[in-house]
Every structure is written in structure tokens, then in C-alpha cells.
Amino acid sequence: MGSVEAPARAAVRTTDLVKTYPAVRSRRGSPAAPAVRATDGVSLQVRRGEVFGLLGPNGAGKSTLVRQLTGLLRPDSGAVDLLGHDVVRHPERAARLLAYLSQDSSALDELTVSLAIETTARLRGLAPRAARRTRDEVLVELELGALAGRPLNRLSGGQRRLACVGAALAGERPLLVLDEPTTGMDPVARRAVWAAVDRRRERDGCTVLLVTHNVIEAETVLDRVAVLDRGRVIACDTPGGLKALVGDDVRLELVWRDRPPLEVPRIAELRAEATVTGRRWTLRLPPRTARETVTSVTTGPAFAALDDFTLATPSLEDVYLALGGRTEGLVKA
Numbered sequence: 001m002g003s004v005e006a007p008a009r010a011a012v013r014t015t016d017l018v019k020t021y022p023a024v025r026s027r028r029g030s031p032a033a034p035a036v037r038a039t040d041g042v043s044l045q046v047r048r049g050e051v052f053g054l055l056g057p058n059g060a061g062k063s064t065l066v067r068q069l070t071g072l073l074r075p076d077s078g079a080v081d082l083l084g085h086d087v088v089r090h091p092e093r094a095a096r097l098l099a100y101l102s103q104d105s106s107a108l109d110e111l112t113v114s115l116a117i118e119t120t121a122r123l124r125g126l127a128p129r130a131a132r133r134t135r136d137e138v139l140v141e142l143e144l145g146a147l148a149g150r151p152l153n154r155l156s157g158g159q160r161r162l163a164c165v166g167a168a169l170a171g172e173r174p175l176l177v178l179d180e181p182t183t184g185m186d187p188v189a190r191r192a193v194w195a196a197v198d199r200r201r202e203r204d205g206c207t208v209l210l211v212t213h214n215v216i217e218a219e220t221v222l223d224r225v226a227v228l229d230r231g232r233v234i235a236c237d238t239p240g241g242l243k244a245l246v247g248d249d250v251r252l253e254l255v256w257r258d259r260p261p262l263e264v265p266r267i268a269e270l271r272a273e274a275t276v277t278g279r280r281w282t283l284r285l286p287p288r289t290a291r292e293t294v295t296s297v298t299t300g301p302a303f304a305a306l307d308d309f310t311l312a313t314p315s316l317e318d319v320y321l322a323l324g325g326r327t328e329g330l331v332k333a
Ligand SMILES: Nc1ncnc2c1ncn2[C@@H]1O[C@H](COP(=O)(O)OP(=O)(O)OP(=O)(O)O)[C@@H](O)[C@H]1O
Pocket: 021, 022, 036, 037, 038, 056, 057, 058, 059, 060, 061, 062, 063, 064, 065
């Protein structure tokens, strides 16, 4: 986890961060809830200029961790350093260092898209003319022009999310913290968001901390990823480095039209090794065996029963499974 990193290069450094939400006693009609240790000793370093991801299932502690980094939630113990500032001691400094897009940002709902972006830029200290320039730039780069005059609360879910990303990008902050920015967005909007994030990094040297469930997106946009599970970092590396953890087995998916032809001996053999989900069989095989299997199912008698197949190199999802995490909440898109 890069503990020998030179301090000057770290944009974010957390040391042994612990946060427990207290237990709730049962009241009439509502059951008791036990205490939850949402972050359980998290030590991480995000380098300057890096796009760093937090990946993990629902309830892993990602948002709790991010809220501690942004000064919104005080940890029970541990330290948070943002660009040389101690934000546990001085939480008010976080707002000047970072732009935070939370999972549910409703503060701007009454404003039009255009005004939401401009107001955010002004609140972040830009002079009126610079704020208007930023607003116009963001409207163009996220292709929000057609929606500029509409209030956020009259937009669709994906459009509203895009407008919130626009506001997060307004103003000059060296650190962007984005909690599931592309939720509900179509592929065009998602691509515009990633291009805009990349531009902030390339042009302005921004550091980006990104919370995501989306394994495919994570693989394409992140420099490094920390996998969180039950409040702990269970792995941290580049997507490639993490994938090397699972060796070079590949994933073969076979989708049958109707009924798999179990009378074919090779198919009966594969059935024993496959994870079956409806008509889909998922197999993890050494590359050579996978190629031979593809040849046998696409040229032999089984072919007529085959609807589709895919052969894929390991994904972060495979890494996650290999690390012993649960599958729920890791969404493929
Ligand atoms: N205000 C709260 N009070 C009590 N428990 C909470 C509170 N907020 C979160 N938790 C619990 O803390 C754990 C971590 O939650 P957190 O929201 O940080 O997870 P997450 O990884 O962001 O999940 P998701 O992917 O669903 O957003 C969960 O078990 C959750 O139920």
C-alpha cells in the first residue's frame, strides 16, 4: 500500500482510520441494531495526480470512509491528511481542498442546471466572470447545453446526476471526490464524465478519488484500486496488478438456447465445473483449455444448442471473488 511513499507526493493519506456507528436499542415496533464498525483500520495513500478507486459491495464502508476524508464525519480514531492538512483536527479545511459529489446531493435541486454550476463555482471562490466562464465550459464538456435552463428537480435521474457532476467540476479544487458519479447515466453521459475527469487530471493535475460499484468502469478509468470489504482494505494495486493475483485463468461463458446437450461427453464434463445461472454456464479455465473448449463447442454437435459464448481475461470481479468477497453489490455494466 505504498507506505514508503514520499509525503510530498501523497494527496490523501489515511492512517488506521476507525469509525463505529453506535448500536441502537430496540423501541416499540422497531428492532434493535447492533453497532457497525464501518471502517476498521483503513490505511491508504492516494498519490497526487492519480485516479484512485474504492471498490466494494454494498455496506463495505466506502461512503463512510469518504465522509471522513471530506471532513463531514469525525473518525473515532486514526488520521487523515489531505495535501498536507490534518482534516481530523481541521475539518473545515477540507472544503477548500476538495470538491465532493455525494451519493445523494439535493442541495441544488431548486436551481437551474446553469445556475447550480455557476453558484457552486462562486461558492468555491471564483470571481463572477470566471464563474460564468467555468459554467459555460462545463455545460459544453458534459453536453448539458440543452438542459441548462431547467431546474434540477425537473430532470430525469441520469440528467440530474450529470448536472451534479457538472457542479462538482466547477471551481478549482486540487482533489475531486466522486461517490458513484455515473449512477443512472446512459453510456454517452458516462463517457462525457470520464473524459471531463481525465481532462481535470491532465490539464490541472487534479487527484481523483472515485467510489464505484462498476467493475468495468473501474478497470478502464482507474490508476489504482483499493478493494474494501466489511470496513477493511482487502487489496490495493493497479487493476493489472490485482488481476495478476488470480493468475491467468480466463472466464468462458456459454449460453444455451434451451437445454444444454448433456449427452455430449465434453458438455457433461463441463457441467461439473460450471457455475450455472439459468441458461448461462460460467467456467474458469487455463487459456489453452478454454480455447480447446471453444473449438469443441463451436464445431461439434453441441453448436446447434449454443446461443452465445464469450471468452474473457480476468476482471476485477474475478479478483474480488478470489479475495473471498461477496458478489452482491458488484455490478457489471
Ligand atoms: N448513519 C449510520 N448509522 C448506522 N450505520 C450506518 C450508518 N451509515 C452506514 N451505516 C452502516 O455502515 C456500514 C458501511 O456503510 P457505507 O454506507 O459506508 O457503505 P458503502 O460501501 O458506501 O455502501 P454502498 O455501496 O451501499 O453505498 C454498513 O453496514 C451500513 O449499514
